[in-house]
Amino acid sequence: MAQPPPGGGARGCPDCTHRATTGGGRDSGHDADTGVPAGRPTLIGSVQRALRLLDAVAAHRDGAPAKQLARETGLALPTAYHLLRTLVHEGYLRRESGVFVLDTASRRLAAAGGRQQRLTGIRQSLARWHETLGVPLYFAVYDEGEIDVVAVADSAGRPAVSEWADFRATAHAHAIGLCLLSQLDDEARRDHIARHPVAPLTRHTVQDTPGLLRRLADIGRMRPVVEHQEYEIGTVCAAVPITAGHTAATLAVSLPVRQSHRLLPIAHRLGAEAPAILGSLDFSISM
Structure with a gap:
């Protein structure tokens, strides 16, 4: 008999914050076609974490360093660094003098x-x-x-x-x-x-x-x-x-x-x- 995949059998939703339960080798908690948890919204964890970082940066008028932002958002420091670099690359944050501050794309969103x-x-x-x-x-x-x-x-x-x-x-x-x-x-x-x-x-x-x-x-x-x-x-x-x-x-x-x-x-x-x-x-x- 085929063994269920590691991690409790969840599949088809690698970055989803919800996990399904298995029964008899079947993914009973997910929609059969999409892999999305049945009756529950699909929440992308990496997006949630990036948004928490944006909120944390916005709370500091003069910006904040990565370690402080990681601590305030409850993220592991390596994860925070990866997400902060991505937000800088996309124009939502800017790093200056060792701290992260909001950049053009964030201000554009706020104005809109x-x-x-x-x-x-x-x-x-x-x-x-x-x-x-x-x-x-x-x-x-x-x-x-x-x-x-x-x-x-x-x-x-x-x-x-x-x-x-x-x-x-x-x-x-x-x-x-x-x-x-x-x-x-x-x-x-x-x-x-x-x-x-x-x-x-x-x-x-x-x-x-x-x-x-x-x-x-x-x-x-x-x-x-x-x-x-x-x-x-x-x-x-x-x-x-x-x-x-x-x-x-x-x-x-x-x-x-x-x-x-x-x-x-x-x-x-x-x-x-x-x-x-x-x-x-x-x-x-x-x-």
Whole structure:
């Protein structure tokens, strides 16, 4: 009779933190096809250990030596050295003056996590206010020379405007774009218009660059910007400027043209409620 493999018969899961039990020469604790412990997640031990090391390094502002990190994570020193060298090679850690500190890849992950958390907060808040106000809501910023609609809150009965023409290329034709462009200096405005020339989308859209520049100059500081059927026939929109450090930002609303009478009152409420809607989220860092 064939003997079971050493180590209690576990097989097919060499780096798994779970071990199966054997019975009659069969690996009864593992899935027959994958070798994964039945009903339990596959946990890769080496990944777990590397993540513990990253956490330990992050806990030390000025870094820590390998021996200390091994002790804090409960790892054998040779294992810690191998994993630390791998993390250095992949750009997650850097060794300087005998200690390990976080490097570019770790900082990139942290920054991305922060952006995702802020975006989640914005979306959840917009969704709540969409239900309160009963209208589609938008949050947008001017990021690296382009219009970026960061979040939209709408529903089947109160749908957002369909982006039939790229919002980034048609800032001159919608309230979001007009509001963001009005917050830029003259040089930045002209640069944007040079890259995205004015082109009428409806009979109500501004016709040319001089007309657009005049309109932007006439927009009052921190005043709502309103457009009537300039982007889409049958739709009116309003956008209010938001103070967000050095970033141009806006909250906006859209309505069917038959509800135009509601537009300004809702826009003024958006301006007044902006701190409650957006909270203390930091938009000065690119979304």
